[in-house]
Amino acid sequence: MDFLNSQQLTQQDGYLHVFRTPGVYKYRILFLPPGYENSEPDTRYTINVGKNGSETGKGSQYNVVLHWNAGQHAYLPDPESITAHVNDYVLWHVETDTPAIPPYGIRGESDAGTVFDSRGMGQHDVLTHMFLLPGEYHYRVNNQAEGVVLVESHKNLPYEVHAERASKAPLVHIVGGIPNPASVEIVTGQTVVWFVEEGERVTVALIK
Amino acid sequence: MDATIAVSEGGANQLMQKLLAGESISKSDSASWGPFTVGYNVNVALSGGTIELIDAPLNIIRLHNLNISGNVGVFFTIDLGQILPTICIPPFQVCVDIPFIGEVCTPQVCITWPSITVPINLPFSVNVSADFGLSVRDAGTNWEVDLLVFPFSLLIDLSPMATVILNAIESAIDGALNNIPLIGGLIAWLVNMVLGALNSVLLAILSTFSSFVHDVILLLDLFSPTIPVPLLTFAKTQAMLPAGGPSDPEVDITIAALGASINDHELVATADFA
Numbered sequence: 001m002d003f004l005n006s007q008q009l010t011q012q013d014g015y016l017h018v019f020r021t022p023g024v025y026k027y028r029i030l031f032l033p034p035g036y037e038n039s040e041p042d043t044r045y046t047i048n049v050g051k052n053g054s055e056t057g058k059g060s061q062y063n064v065v066l067h068w069n070a071g072q073h074a075y076l077p078d079p080e081s082i083t084a085h086v087n088d089y090v091l092w093h094v095e096t097d098t099p100a101i102p103p104y105g106i107r108g109e110s111d112a113g114t115v116f117d118s119r120g121m122g123q124h125d126v127l128t129h130m131f132l133l134p135g136e137y138h139y140r141v142n143n144q145a146e147g148v149v150l151v152e153s154h155k156n157l158p159y160e161v162h163a164e165r166a167s168k169a170p171l172v173h174i175v176g177g178i179p180n181p182a183s184v185e186i187v188t189g190q191t192v193v194w195f196v197e198e199g200e201r202v203t204v205a206l207i208k
Numbered sequence: 209m210d211a212t213i214a215v216s217e218g219g220a221n222q223l224m225q226k227l228l229a230g231e232s233i234s235k236s237d238s239a240s241w242g243p244f245t246v247g248y249n250v251n252v253a254l255s256g257g258t259i260e261l262i263d264a265p266l267n268i269i270r271l272h273n274l275n276i277s278g279n280v281g282v283f284f285t286i287d288l289g290q291i292l293p294t295i296c297i298p299p300f301q302v303c304v305d306i307p308f309i310g311e312v313c314t315p316q317v318c319i320t321w322p323s324i325t326v327p328i329n330l331p332f333s334v335n336v337s338a339d340f341g342l343s344v345r346d347a348g349t350n351w352e353v354d355l356l357v358f359p360f361s362l363l364i365d366l367s368p369m370a371t372v373i374l375n376a377i378e379s380a381i382d383g384a385l386n387n388i389p390l391i392g393g394l395i396a397w398l399v400n401m402v403l404g405a406l407n408s409v410l411l412a413i414l415s416t417f418s419s420f421v422h423d424v425i426l427l428l429d430l431f432s433p434t435i436p437v438p439l440l441t442f443a444k445t446q447a448m449l450p451a452g453g454p455s456d457p458e459v460d461i462t463i464a465a466l467g468a469s470i471n472d473h474e475l476v477a478t479a480d481f482a
Contacts, residue, residue, distance in 0.1 A: 014315040093315035159392035189389025
């Protein structure tokens with residue numbers, strides 16, 4: 001079974017944040033839960049968000065690829081800094097073929113005090129997860145409302161059928177802590193996208 | 209010479225079969241060839257064979273058609289991450305329209321290649337002939353007529369097993385890669401990459417197995433040129449007359465010296481009494 005927990009992102013996950021207000025944002029790549037920030041590397045990376053952006057829903061996507069550096073015991077982002085505009089969005093994900101690298105979180109804030117945190121997603125934040133193993137994945141949003149992802153093995157599908165299905169990413173809206181739709185059916189290799197339409201400090205985690 | 213004991217070829221055969229029944233050995237080792245870590249365990253047993261007794265002055269016991277058989281139990285552990293390139297899936301972009309955000313393209317996931325372990329059994333069987341010299345040894349309270357092998361060449365060639373190994377590994381890799389989604393069109397190519405890497409070291413691996421089997425066989429006492437193997441044993445003290453009562457004790461004689469040779473295709477032991 002896959003591991004799925006928005007508070008501990010893995011190489012199968014992506015975290016997206018939309019920048020609604022201009023400013024200079026500094027973010028850290030963290031391993032430990034809130035409260036332990038002083039034990040974490042203090043390296044901060046910059047996102048400059050300019051005023052002249054697109055209208056809501058018309059922004060551009062920036063990708064930050066995280067590479068695990070075993071020597072430094074840290075993720076290094078590529079690029080190290082981004083210059084974006086209002087309503088642009090940044091998606092963080094890990095690119096590695098190294099097994100057993102630690103899960104992480106992204107936490108940033110602007111000089112004006114606006115905070116974003118993958119471990120407690122805010123409104124319009126997005127979590128993506130590619131399912132690699134078949135199974136019935138029951139998860140909870142904010143440890144309360146339950147959703148399920150039914151993942152069928154690709155092994156019985158012709159490659160073309162499999163690829164066609166994997167070319168679509170089901171979107172689950174989270175409104176007030178409730179996932180909608182509550183159930184999605186996919187095939188291994190397919191990505192599910194959770195969109196926090198309304199809510200703050202939102203988490204998505206498998207039920208153990 | 210006070211006593212002579214003769215053993216026919218048939219009798220010598222029986223003695224030899226009894227001796228062969230206890231001759232088996234098992235040894236294991238491991239080694240690495242790049243991404244291939246190989247553990248191997250060799251079991252060897254001896255059976256069959258017929259004795260020919262060759263008269264003095266040669267005094268040779270020739271063992272024909274002795275069967276040496278066994279198997280090499282091999283565990284190939286293959287770190288596919290050391291062979292296969294980085295591949296990220298899906299091989300196409302997947303994007304979704306999200307309200308209030310726009311078109312979001314989801315990230316690829318780079319495959320963490322697994323390590324796989326493939327158990328393979330490689331049986332072998334060869335028939336050999338070997339010559340043994342005779343010697344007599346004072347073994348404390350006994351006299352022994354021992355066999356000591358003459359050095360002989362023994363070739364165990366496992367190279368015909370290359371196909372067995374390649375087929376087993378191809379099947380195991382194919383099975384492992386089939387579990388990974390969205391690389392269906394690449395699997396044959398990826399499997400060939402691993403087989404290509406294996407081919408470059410397979411002869412060296414098989415040669416190591418062959419040498420190891422050879423060395424293990426030579427660890428058998430029967431094939432050691434330095435370890436005499438007792439074929440016949442005589443107690444030095446022999447009872448000539450049993451005890452007749454409390455005042456009539458047993459009468460013993462002592463074998464002071466023993467000789468051994470082969471005459472008229474018989475193994476002849478001669479004893480001198482003290």
